[in-house]
Amino acid sequence: MPTTVSAPSIATPPYDSVARMLHWLMACLILAVFLLGLLVDTFPKTWEHGIVETHKVLGVGILLLVAVRFAWRLVHRPPASEHVSPLLDRAAWLGHYGLYALMLAVPVIGLVYTALRGQGIDFGLFSIPPIMERNRELGRTVREVHELAAFALIGLASIHALLALWHHFIRKDTTLLRMLPVKR
Numbered sequence: 001m002p003t004t005v006s007a008p009s010i011a012t013p014p015y016d017s018v019a020r021m022l023h024w025l026m027a028c029l030i031l032a033v034f035l036l037g038l039l040v041d042t043f044p045k046t047w048e049h050g051i052v053e054t055h056k057v058l059g060v061g062i063l064l065l066v067a068v069r070f071a072w073r074l075v076h077r078p079p080a081s082e083h084v085s086p087l088l089d090r091a092a093w094l095g096h097y098g099l100y101a102l103m104l105a106v107p108v109i110g111l112v113y114t115a116l117r118g119q120g121i122d123f124g125l126f127s128i129p130p131i132m133e134r135n136r137e138l139g140r141t142v143r144e145v146h147e148l149a150a151f152a153l154i155g156l157a158s159i160h161a162l163l164a165l166w167h168h169f170i171r172k173d174t175t176l177l178r179m180l181p182v183k184r
């Protein structure tokens with residue numbers, strides 16, 4: 001007689017509230033900064049300066065938050081995973097580190113690109129002046145690298161989000177709930 005395999009009922013502890021708050025804050029910021037960068041040309045010309053400066057300031061915010069988040073992670077270890085298989089656990093670990101690497105790399109490349117454009121950053125209350133003369137040729141290449149890295153970040157984050165939904169709706173385990181502010 002074939003037996004029906006029931007959904008896994010494994011449950012591991014949730015992420016702590018700071019890790020959850022930082023995760024969702026950064027996910028929203030990254031999406032907003034990505035869309036601002038991509039769609040800047042679709043807004044009226046007079047908005048361009050404001051949009052690019054907002055993009056840069058929020059991008060620097062993401063960079064600072066990655067540092068806070070990673071430092072927090074070192075002190076507060078994330079809970080053990082739901083253990084799908086050793087190979088997939090390894091893939092998830094690699095994916096998370098890939099996301100951290102890209103969350104760091106994209107804003108750093110953005111800063112390099114800004115410097116190569118001969119621009120500073122206007123934070124409203126204070127500003128950082130340009131640190132070098134404009135270098136058009138290198139600037140063009142670095143802009144492309146910034147864009148490519150940003151697409152890689154959004155691509156990997158989309159796969160990551162789909163896998164979280166797979167855990168929740170198909171595998172029916174607590175992976176997604178551990179990252180949400182709900183009682184399990």
Ligand code: HEM
Binds near residue numbers: 058060
């Ligand atoms: C996670 C953070 C970031 C993401 C996802 C992101 C994404 C993007 C994207 C998709 C573009 C459009 C690329 C193109 O059309 O060639 C762009 C442009 C740009 N980014 Fe970023 N970026 C981030 C952080 C930063 C930071 C920290 C800076 C500098 C402080 C920066 C500076 C710029 C500049 C100057 C542009 C060109 C805007 C224009 O004049 O069209 N970015 N970014």
Ligand code: HEM
Binds near residue numbers: 026073082165
């Ligand atoms: C830009 C978007 C996102 C980025 C950069 C991102 C990044 C990350 C990173 C780096 C981790 C590992 C946390 C750690 O252990 O330190 C993580 C965990 C997690 N994320 Fe995201 N995330 C994003 C969006 C999403 C979305 C949209 C969802 C849900 C649909 C999601 C669901 C989760 C879940 C459930 C975990 C815990 C996974 C586990 O315990 O194995 N994330 N995320």
